[in-house]
Amino acid sequence: MKDKILVVSAIKDGTVIDHISAKSLFKVISILGLDKIDKTITFGTNLESKKLGRKAIIKLSDIFFKDKDINKIALVAPDAKLNIIKNYEVVEKKVVEVPDEITGIVKCMNPKCITNSEKIVTKFDVLSKKDVKLKCRYCEKITDQEHMEILR
Amino acid sequence: MKNRSLVSINDYSKDEYLKILDLAEEFEKKPVRELLAGKIVATLFFEPSTRTRISFESAVNRLGGRIVGFSDSNSSSVTKGETLYDTIKIVSNYCDLIVMRHPLEGSARFASEISQVPIINAGDGANQHPTQTLLDLYSIRKTQGRLDNINIFMVGDLKYGRTVHSLLMAMSKFNKITFNFISPEELKMPEEYKIVLDNLGLKYYEHKDFTDIVSEADIIYMTRVQKERFSDPIEYEKTKNAYILKDHMLVNTKPGMKVLHPLPRVNEIDPCVDENPKAYYFTQALNGVYVRQAIISSILGLI
Numbered sequence: 203m204k205d206k207i208l209v210v211s212a213i214k215d216g217t218v219i220d221h222i223s224a225k226s227l228f229k230v231i232s233i234l235g236l237d238k239i240d241k242t243i244t245f246g247t248n249l250e251s252k253k254l255g256r257k258a259i260i261k262l263s264d265i266f267f268k269d270k271d272i273n274k275i276a277l278v279a280p281d282a283k284l285n286i287i288k289n290y291e292v293v294e295k296k297v298v299e300v301p302d303e304i305t306g307i308v309k310c311m312n313p314k315c316i317t318n319s320e321k322i323v324t325k326f327d328v329l330s331k332k333d334v335k336l337k338c339r340y341c342e343k344i345t346d347q348e349h350m351e352i353l354r
Numbered sequence: 355m356k357n358r359s360l361v362s363i364n365d366y367s368k369d370e371y372l373k374i375l376d377l378a379e380e381f382e383k384k385p386v387r388e389l390l391a392g393k394i395v396a397t398l399f400f401e402p403s404t405r406t407r408i409s410f411e412s413a414v415n416r417l418g419g420r421i422v423g424f425s426d427s428n429s430s431s432v433t434k435g436e437t438l439y440d441t442i443k444i445v446s447n448y449c450d451l452i453v454m455r456h457p458l459e460g461s462a463r464f465a466s467e468i469s470q471v472p473i474i475n476a477g478d479g480a481n482q483h484p485t486q487t488l489l490d491l492y493s494i495r496k497t498q499g500r501l502d503n504i505n506i507f508m509v510g511d512l513k514y515g516r517t518v519h520s521l522l523m524a525m526s527k528f529n530k531i532t533f534n535f536i537s538p539e540e541l542k543m544p545e546e547y548k549i550v551l552d553n554l555g556l557k558y559y560e561h562k563d564f565t566d567i568v569s570e571a572d573i574i575y576m577t578r579v580q581k582e583r584f585s586d587p588i589e590y591e592k593t594k595n596a597y598i599l600k601d602h603m604l605v606n607t608k609p610g611m612k613v614l615h616p617l618p619r620v621n622e623i624d625p626c627v628d629e630n631p632k633a634y635y636f637t638q639a640l641n642g643v644y645v646r647q648a649i650i651s652s653i654l655g656l657i
């Protein structure tokens with residue numbers, strides 16, 4: 203029965219991000235800037251998941267996100283689920299949704315776009331959230347899910 | 355429109371198109387006016403486009419304004435590695451308006467965000483060239499007397515041709531427009547534009563061949579079919595002559611029908627067509643000066 207015990211230890215207060223597909227874990231870390239945070243963070247990856255095959259989980263002590271910030275990860279982890287923990291109890295559950303606009307994070311796939319040649323923060327309007335389609339505010343070309351490259 | 359940059363044809367509403375066209379009509383009646391006295395317009399051509407630059411400079415001169423700038427990046431600090439950001443920051447101190455052409459897409463939008471003066475996009479790579487679209491609209495309205503209820507044939511490279519894409523977007527704002535697309539299989543109108551027309555309930559028809567179907571046209575809008583667009587050179591050799599407009603092909607067309615072309619042409623319009631009263635492309639280019647006069651003076655709030 204020991205096998206069934208959580209492989210990543212529980213946290214007292216903070217956020218648990220579950221149901222990240224394993225291949226997206228490092229992109230999520232990058233988007234949320236977790237590599238630059240000094241709080242306790244535990245990662246688990248290549249965990250079994252019926253839905254995702256291999257999933258990853260992130261537990262962040264004493265970190266809570268604004269919806270606007272956490273929704274950015276929907277681009278790479280659309281199935282992610284959030285558990286907000288207070289005093290070891292789950293007090294709230296959230297899912298993520300791709301926002302209407304994306305600033306930064308994604309590289310425009312058009313090699314002739316000015317954002318790929320000068321220091322410019324990319325800006326996209328989200329045309330489709332399911333099969334993600336992003337329209338660059340600068341070159342007006344579409345970057346789709348398949349060609350989406352995460353910056354940083 | 356005052357103090358607002360014109361970067362994309364989608365920046366203007368239908369009413370704003372019409373306002374520009376009405377003003378351009380006034381400039382056609384009386385082209386020389388000292389509205390721009392004491393004003394400086396910078397023409398920054400990071401890649402050469404002689405016709406477009408001369409058209410803009412002619413418009414500024416007829417308005418009595420002064421011009422500073424460069425006609426290709428070899429004669430400017432850009433070759434020394436200066437960023438677009440720095441060039442725009444500096445030049446916008448010296449002038450009242452910037453007209454720019456740049457090989458990279460989105461460059462004009464970026465410039466409009468950092469410039470202290472309005473920007474007119476005179477072409478950003480394959481993306482936008484809104485003054486061309488407005489002069490196309492002007493030419494259509496002038497020759498047909500209306501912008502509603504037009505049957506327009508677009509011919510040639512409909513896949514990469516930015517002028518046809520912008521014209522399609524602008525025309526789709528008017529009523530009862532019918533589009534006919536004539537192009538080789540490899541250069542068909544992209545899906546995203548057909549979706550726009552579907553959503554608006556506008557009719558369009560696609561053809562592979564240049565046939566008598568053009569007898570229904572009010573406007574034939576020709577574009578270049580360029581060799582480098584074809585993945586297979588044999589395919590190019592087979593198709594290149596299929597999209598050349600010859601005089602005899604116009605025999606059964608409507609009497610008021612006009613042939614437009616954004617120019618320069620290569621071989622897609624046979625020179626024998628030039629003498630046909632249905633050929634309108636050289637007058638279309640002249641209309642560009644009036645339309646640019648109208649755009650410049652309304653952006654500077656002089657009219």
Ligand SMILES: [Zn+2]
Nearest residue numbers: 310315338341
């Ligand atoms: Zn772009």
